[in-house]
Amino acid sequence: MEWTTVETGDGAKLSVRLFKPSPADKAAAEDVAVVLVHPYSILGGVQGLLRGIAEGVARQGYNAVTFDMRGAGRSTGRASLTGSAEVVDVVAVCRWVAENIKPRGILLVGSSAGAPIAGSAVDKVDQVIGYVSIGYPFGLMASVLFGRHHDAILKSENQSYSSWERKMDSQA
Numbered sequence: 001m002e003w004t005t006v007e008t009g010d011g012a013k014l015s016v017r018l019f020k021p022s023p024a025d026k027a028a029a030e031d032v033a034v035v036l037v038h039p040y041s042i043l044g045g046v047q048g049l050l051r052g053i054a055e056g057v058a059r060q061g062y063n064a065v066t067f068d069m070r071g072a073g074r075s076t077g078r079a080s081l082t083g084s085a086e087v088v089d090v091v092a093v094c095r096w097v098a099e100n101i102k103p104r105g106i107l108l109v110g111s112s113a114g115a116p117i118a119g120s121a122v123d124k125v126d127q128v129i130g131y132v133s134i135g136y137p138f139g140l141m142a143s144v145l146f147g148r149h150h151d152a153i154l155k156s157e158n159q160s161y162s163s164w165e166r167k168m169d170s171q172a
Contacts, residue, residue, distance in 0.1 A: 008092040010085075012070040012077030016093060017047060018101070019058040019065070032129070033063040033103040035094055037114035041072035041079040041086070048073070050111060063101055067093050069117075083117040090121035098127040105129030113137055 002018045034057045039045030047066035054064035069086045070077030080086060094106050107130045110118030115133030122131045 004096075006067070006092050006096045008070070008077075008088050010077075010088060012085075012089065013075060014067050014070065014089055014093060015047070015074035016065060016067040016096070017051075017054070018063065019054040020063055021058045021061045030102075031062075031104050032107055033065060033097050033101050033105075034107045034109055035065045035067075035090070035097060035118075037090055037108065037110040037118040038066070038069065038072070039111050040083075040113035041069050042081070043113075045069075045113065046073040053109070053111075063097075063103065065093060065097055065101075069114075083113060083120070086117045087120045087124070090118055091124045094121065094125040094128060098125065103127070107132065109134065111135060 002020070004016050004018065006014045006016050008014065034054075036047070036050040036054055036057075038047050038049050047068045050066045054066050057064035067089070068075040069079065069089045071079030075089075077085070090108070094108070097103065097106055106125065106127045108118040108122060108128055109132045110116070111134045115136040119131055119133065122128050
């Protein structure tokens with residue numbers, strides 16, 4: 001496990017943790033990196049909540065990345081109520097992964113409020129090939145806070161397996 005800091009375009013400094021697979025599994029690690037997005041910062045969401053998933057992903061042979069969004073854990077900046085500023089965080093971390101780890105693709109995984117935030121970032125980074133939401137928040141309060149993210153996810157060009165397949169084929 002390695003620690004680093006990623007700076008966003010608007011100056012927030014994000015605490016990032018990289019979970020690497022064993023050297024024997026290097027081929028899989030070059031294919032896909034998994035970026036995990038934690039639950040709502042304002043309610044205590046931090047990257048440590050996703051450590052078990054990240055360790056499991058690394059044991060399966062893939063690089064996994066967790067990070068504290070702005071205003072959470074060791075990261076600077078201020079959390080937003082609606083997750084709009086945090087989309088910038090997800091994009092910055094994905095770009096760091098693309099430039100430094102150099103996988104063929106990035107799989108975004110969001111947990112709870114991290115799910116709509118990650119979903120809004122899917123089409124903002126070319127290397128993102130897929131998206132998984134765990135415990136996507138629904139209901140009146142979730143619609144008020146995160147409703148703007150629903151459209152981004154539903155209109156994403158990366159919704160289907162065929163779009164992933166096209167991206168992978170074009171990178172081969």
